[in-house]
Amino acid sequence: MYLVTNERLNKMKKILNTRQDTLRVFMDYVYSPHNLSAIVRTCDAVNVGKLYYRHQKKVKLNNEITMGAHKWLFTEYVEDIENFYKNIKEKGYQVVVTLLDKDTIDFREVDYTKPTLIVLGNEVDGASEVSIKYADKKVIIPMYGMSQSLNVSVANAVILYEAQRQRSIKGMYDKPQLSQEIIEKTLKKWTYEDIIKAKK
Numbered sequence: 001m002y003l004v005t006n007e008r009l010n011k012m013k014k015i016l017n018t019r020q021d022t023l024r025v026f027m028d029y030v031y032s033p034h035n036l037s038a039i040v041r042t043c044d045a046v047n048v049g050k051l052y053y054r055h056q057k058k059v060k061l062n063n064e065i066t067m068g069a070h071k072w073l074f075t076e077y078v079e080d081i082e083n084f085y086k087n088i089k090e091k092g093y094q095v096v097v098t099l100l101d102k103d104t105i106d107f108r109e110v111d112y113t114k115p116t117l118i119v120l121g122n123e124v125d126g127a128s129e130v131s132i133k134y135a136d137k138k139v140i141i142p143m144y145g146m147s148q149s150l151n152v153s154v155a156n157a158v159i160l161y162e163a164q165r166q167r168s169i170k171g172m173y174d175k176p177q178l179s180q181e182i183i184e185k186t187l188k189k190w191t192y193e194d195i196i197k198a199k200k
């Protein structure tokens with residue numbers, strides 16, 4: 001039995017049943033709380049499977065930007081970058097690094113219905129050498145104005161909504177990707193946290 005309203009419980013179930021476990025994002029030294037928060041909010045909207053980060057263990061977020069979205073995301077701090085890439089590749093994920101380079105393809109040429117890790121680079125230096133080394137695809141969002149780059153959270157939104165479009169067409173939001181066991185475990189955690197918050 002869950003001690004939350006049916007409406008709230010159904011909302012939680014819907015999030016977990018449509019979660020795109022096979023679409024993940026890695027923030028490769030993205031550091032601005034504003035950007036981190038905006039990325040969190042878009043990842044929640046598209047319902048990505050996991051958001052990885054490695055700037056610092058305890059991330060500072062701006063709650064006015066996340067609007068609480070961070071509570072519903074699965075996040076993980078990346079300690080060992082080489083291991084991280086080896087593991088994700090072993091699991092069959094393609095690594096799609098967003099870059100401002102000549103040696104890139106248009107981001108719309110990628111098939112995001114495959115298990116995909118999208119890599120976002122640092123605000124000043126871009127994606128790290130190690131991320132570029134593990135890239136299966138290097139993608140660019142075409143730019144036609146004076147500025148050379150988009151804000152990193154905007155680039156994230158552009159790419160994720162292309163992924164969301166492709167995945168919707170393929171019906172990937174219509175059947176659960178998470179196991180029933182993980183769904184049940186997460187529901188227990190979320191409903192418990194809801195009660196604790198209500199008591200405060």
Ligand SMILES: C[S@@+](CC[C@H](N)C(=O)[O-])C[C@H]1O[C@@H](n2cnc3c(N)ncnc32)[C@H](O)[C@@H]1O
Nearest residue numbers: 098099120121124126127140141149150152155
């Ligand atoms: C402000 S940009 C970094 C600029 C940095 N000076 C460089 O040359 O990479 C921050 C991040 O946003 C993403 N980004 C911004 N504009 C992009 C674009 N047009 N195409 C692909 N990624 C972009 C990339 O992940 C990039 O590393």
